[in-house]
Amino acid sequence: MDEEVCIRVVGLRPQEQILIRATTLDDLGRRWTSQAIFRADASGPVDLALQKPVSGSYRGISSMGVFWSMRLEAQDSNKQMTFAKKDAVPNRVMLEGVIDGLVVASSELLRNFQAGETQTRDLKIGDDSLANGRGSGDAATIIGKLFIPSGRGPRPVIVVLSGTGGGFDLDKAAVLSRHGFATLALAYFGIPPLPTWLHRVPLEYFEPALGWLGAQPEIDAQRIGILGVSRGAELALLLGTKFPAIHAVAAYAPSSVAWAAGGRDEATGEIIPSWTWQGLPVPFAPMPLRGFMWRSAIPVAVLRRPVMFRNLFRAGLRNRETIERASIPVERMRGPVLLISGGDDHLWPASEMSEAIVARLKKNNFAHSVEHLHYPRAGHMLRYPYLPTTSRESGNTYLRSAKFSFGGTPEADAEAQTDSWRRTIAFFKSSL
Numbered sequence: 001m002d003e004e005v006c007i008r009v010v011g012l013r014p015q016e017q018i019l020i021r022a023t024t025l026d027d028l029g030r031r032w033t034s035q036a037i038f039r040a041d042a043s044g045p046v047d048l049a050l051q052k053p054v055s056g057s058y059r060g061i062s063s064m065g066v067f068w069s070m071r072l073e074a075q076d077s078n079k080q081m082t083f084a085k086k087d088a089v090p091n092r093v094m095l096e097g098v099i100d101g102l103v104v105a106s107s108e109l110l111r112n113f114q115a116g117e118t119q120t121r122d123l124k125i126g127d128d129s130l131a132n133g134r135g136s137g138d139a140a141t142i143i144g145k146l147f148i149p150s151g152r153g154p155r156p157v158i159v160v161l162s163g164t165g166g167g168f169d170l171d172k173a174a175v176l177s178r179h180g181f182a183t184l185a186l187a188y189f190g191i192p193p194l195p196t197w198l199h200r201v202p203l204e205y206f207e208p209a210l211g212w213l214g215a216q217p218e219i220d221a222q223r224i225g226i227l228g229v230s231r232g233a234e235l236a237l238l239l240g241t242k243f244p245a246i247h248a249v250a251a252y253a254p255s256s257v258a259w260a261a262g263g264r265d266e267a268t269g270e271i272i273p274s275w276t277w278q279g280l281p282v283p284f285a286p287m288p289l290r291g292f293m294w295r296s297a298i299p300v301a302v303l304r305r306p307v308m309f310r311n312l313f314r315a316g317l318r319n320r321e322t323i324e325r326a327s328i329p330v331e332r333m334r335g336p337v338l339l340i341s342g343g344d345d346h347l348w349p350a351s352e353m354s355e356a357i358v359a360r361l362k363k364n365n366f367a368h369s370v371e372h373l374h375y376p377r378a379g380h381m382l383r384y385p386y387l388p389t390t391s392r393e394s395g396n397t398y399l400r401s402a403k404f405s406f407g408g409t410p411e412a413d414a415e416a417q418t419d420s421w422r423r424t425i426a427f428f429k430s431s432l
Contacts, residue, residue, distance in 0.1 A: 225335075342412075
């Protein structure tokens, strides 16, 4: 899935034009498509790695342009507008060459998320499954899926955490496992009996999961890393400060502080924490929701602009006393750190918070390496390469008819995803 594809058209007359169209379905059954017109050179062939389109879904030379420039055909403002991938089942892409309205060439491409000989193993909760390191029955809830690539010897393992969507990042864990790592896609909310939304998640929950990993014969328990995205990156950094078993952290669009969950407890009126440790809330920064909602009312309701939550978090960061208390003590981590951010992130100021993490580590003479990969024109939605990057906003049931903005541009996000993914793989290979 994260490998470049060579797309060439042969048999054309010199200077003849051809439209190349790519079509696929996501896991919600929605159709995504792109198209670009190319002109054959003097010798006849068209090569997407060498030529830019005359017109179409993307501009400039990009061998994978017809993949990342796919657009969702039918949009629903109240639903997810990004490319939906729920599992590791291969993705089918149909490529067609069209001349004068007629399909003159076609090829179906099967894009694989995991290698063919990859083993998978479920981590289950319920009964004594976490206590003894094995799922205890078919009725137990699956909270994690371990991908084990083929090969000899114990493997380093990377725990993959999702963001505010909850559940699993199965596809990301599967793609990452192709590079020689064992990977565990681990859920921490959004699946019963786990919390239904991101609130009061006990950090102790992750300790038996790490112990379960260490009990697997294919896993080297001395080489455990963790990768998180957005709120999952916030969590990854917190876990790195709590558990010595974690030796490397990659944080996509991270936070330098622990944030509140949003909302107040109906019984006590107190702000609800996102994380707890030993029964107490992890110190958090509250989000000034009331003022943000008032300031957003006219742009959203009257002008129909998408919500930019970045302004909410920036307002929260101005409370220096609270931020100092809620700052993640990243200097306690026991291994190198990789931070990835987009300079046009509209969900929260990941770039500014990444720099705050770097400054804190330097101030405390952090013993390990830290690197911040900053992509000035990219937004919040940085995943692995070659997924469609055309969605600039999305809907949410809690926002009713409003949308929220990711920031960035399709081109900038595509470039950032490709570069950051390769450097993330290199980071874990050198760190674990």
